[in-house]
Amino acid sequence: MSNVHRIGVGGIAIESSTFSPQTTRLDDFTVLAGAEMQSRYPFMPDWVFQGRTDVQWLPCIHARAIPGAPVAPETYAHLKTRLLAAIETVLPMDGFFLDIHGAMNVAGMDDAEADLAAAVRELVGPCCLIAAGMDLHGNVSRALVERVDIFTAHRLAPHDDAIDTRERSCALLLRCIDEGTRPARAWLRIPVLLPGERTSTLVEPAKSIYASLATESAIAGRGTVLDASLWVGYVWADEPRSSATVVVTGTDTTAIAAAAERVARRYWAARERFTFGTPAGDASWCIDSALEPGPTPVVISDSGDNPTAGGVGDVPHLLGHLVSHPKLREGGASAIFASIPDPDAVRAMVKAGTGAEVGVDLGGKLDPVNGSPLRVKGTVETVFLDDAVGGDLAVLRVGNVLVIVTSRRKPHHYLQDFTQLGLDPAACTVVAVKIGYLVPELRAIARRALLALTPGAVNQDIGSLTYTRVLRPMYPLDTEFGEPELRAELIS
């Protein structure tokens, strides 16, 4: 037993907007236990990593929810208890891979990830190495960095490297176990808090800054800097820990502090250059622009209510502008709206049946802070029962707008989400989606893309949100402040 390394795997992952009036409960989480967790780690077929037979990976519990509201305290307590119980059955261990997002908010608790890491640490003991693989939209407190030995985070946004991040984290953990090293961390908060839509790595300045992380890290070599990671943070969390952060992990404390300070200075210096990367404006401006002559389809992101960033998803603000636009009422233009959750409306449409005329009040019920129900009359175009994510679905034709209505929140990121309803987004003038920056399949069909700055729990106009708990000064909430020191703190 002594020459076999035992490494546990588990975590809880969600991104929670504290501006959402909803609560995330157990039903919202997908919980994978033991062998079921395999799907998250395709680089570890049959739990064998790097072909090593002297390492035993021990899957515990992984719980994940699509981004949303703060987690109910009893839900968090339940998931935490299950994770700890699963860990307890496979102790002792030499390492633990903590698979978290980093922007979970539990109602009434700040810094849920630090709470979770502390509980895991207590159970696995001081000698076990813990590695965290995170989303770059997480908020990383000093308390978290004190409890975890090795950090890494995504280097691409959109996160085409989500699996690579997990693999890198496991590789770093195994390397430290093999070498018998316990790395230190250089942690540095940058007083900048920007939305993901302004920090996409597809465009500058995030593209170059994130590319520089690979240079700062020397994973493949024998370097003393193991990993340099930069979190842009999660802007829709009014918590003291919310900000951009750098963590550099390694054994040479001078080198990791210097690397962290270089990355932080690059980010700070670029702060005014982070823009949306896509033409952005209010709902009417976006629709008018989309309907001007030019290549189609034009994909409009209904960004303030994007459920994949934590929005509630039922604010019918952009939808209201679409169905009332003269060119979409009777003109030659056409649009698809994807999508709005409203179980009552779906039930009424399913009952009426395909081809029936119905009047429904769409949305504005789950997020009454940012919207109110939109009265529309239309024809039921399609009914689709039992979608794995959205439940029963229906398509309502209102003028030339085809509105996808779902029973439960469902992101529309794949063409299959449209084609299964008989819809062809490429053939429309406008495709409006509750999303931020576009995911690959939507990017591929979009001949033009526009970002609608709409109301919601993830409003991109962050100056219009009320923050009371974020540490100040914080750019761009504050603009009049002097050069911050940007000194790394060493934690070991």
Ligand SMILES: [Zn+2]
């Ligand atoms: Zn993210």
